[in-house]
Amino acid sequence: MTDEKNREAADKKPKKNRFIEIIAILFLIAGMIWMASLFFDFSNSIKTNNAQVDADIAAVTSRVTGNIKAIKFNEFGVVHAGDTLVLLNDEEFVIKVAQAEADLAIAQANLAVIKQAVITSKSSENSTAARLKGNAANLEKAEKNYKRFTNMFRDSAVTLNQYDQVTAQLKSEEANLQAMKSEVIASKSVTEQNQLNIESAKATVQRKEADLAAAKLQLSYTKIVATADGIVGERTIHAGELVNVNQVVAEIVVQNKKWVIANFKETQMEAIKEGQLVNIRVDALGGKIFKGRVSNLSPATGAKFSMVAPDNSTGNFVKITQRIPVRVAFTDPPEKLSEIKPGMNVSIEIIK
Known part of the structure; x- marks a missing residue:
């Protein structure tokens, strides 16, 4: 009985040793495969989980300074291009428009007065001519009389007094003619000056028209409208608050323009080309997969685009694998991307 137990124990021991040996061999093979994967790429795809969804975000800013009169949008609400988002108090701008209209009316009246002056000066010029x-x-x-009386005076046909009267009449007519010529020149000068005044008055009217258009434009800026279709983000303003020029009053996330920025290791970039098909796995949607395509490759690493680029010439150099941004465009239609939000983390798999 004892011999049988010893034989059974002897038979179990080799079996147990063989099982351990098999497990050890499997671990050894797995380790060798893992070591080989560090130096060789056996997969038919390139992967990274360093990726996020991005989208166009339109910042709506105020173009004038004013107090908020009313807010017409809801936080996280849908808006369309041209929808009124904010109304500013416009009393000051309405007054400026009225002032500009009055200035324009005065300029137009001055132009009409100068045009009438031109008509009057031309009439005077014609009369003088x-x-x-x-x-x-x-x-x-008078010249003919003078010649005739000169001949008659030589023949003693007229008296000296009569001759002197004719001579004086000739000199008077010569003086009157010279004075009238000067008056004609003066009338022409007045007409020319009035015509120049018309051009100046027309320029003044144009400037006042431009001032009125500018005032109306400033008035239109008191109604702040959406610049694109999308969903409004957080509301950070309140009624009665003073907003300044270029202050952001709302941000609109455009829904039909979404993409992914994936940061690949520089050692992966050799196999990445524009146009390659991509599987986009969205973490927040339980790993739901969307389709995409590589659209653009960054011309530099992400570190080069940072505000403070690293300087490796300081003497403390440590070689770190750099990341290069790759833009991936969704190929699914926009209506299927409604669940995807900018900033979501995704995993990217590029098909070789």
Whole structure:
């Protein structure tokens, strides 16, 4: 009985040793495979979990300074381009528009006055030109009389007094003609000056029209509207609050423009090319997979785009594998991406 037990124990021992040996061999093979995977890539894909969803976020800013009169949007609500988001108090801007309208009216009235002055000066110029012709005719008559009386005076046909009267009449007509010529020149100068004043007045009217357009534009800025379709983010403003120029009053997440920024190790970049198909696994959706395609590769590592780039010339150099951003575009239609939010973590698998 004792011999049988000893034989059974002897038979179990080799079996137990063989089992341990098999396990050890399996661990050895697994270790060798793991070591080989460090130096060789046996998979048909490139993976990383250093990736997040991104999207266009339109910042809506105020273009004028003013107090908030009313807020027309709800936090996390859907808006469309052109929807009114915020109304600012517009009393000051309405007054400026009224002032600009009054200034324009004055400028237009001044232009009308100057145009009338041109009409008057042209009429005066024409009248002066007509009188000049009359004076020229009178001078011509006086010259003829002078010649005739000169001949008659030589023949003693007229008295000296009569001759002196004709001579004086000639000199008077010559002086009148010269004065009228000067008056014609002055009338033309007045007309030309008034015409120049018209151009100046027209420029003033144009400037006042521009001032009015600017005032109306500033008034329109008191109604702040959505710049794109999407969903509004957090509301950080309140009624009555003073907002300044370029202050952000709302941010709109555009829903039809989403992509993924995946940061791959520099040692992986050799096998990554534009146009490669991508599986996008979203952590927040229980690992749900979406389809995508590599659209762009960054021209530099992520560290080079940081505000303070690392300096390896300080003497404390430690070689660290760098990451290079890769942009992945969703190929699924936008309506299937409604569950995906910017900032979600995803895992990327690029098909070689």
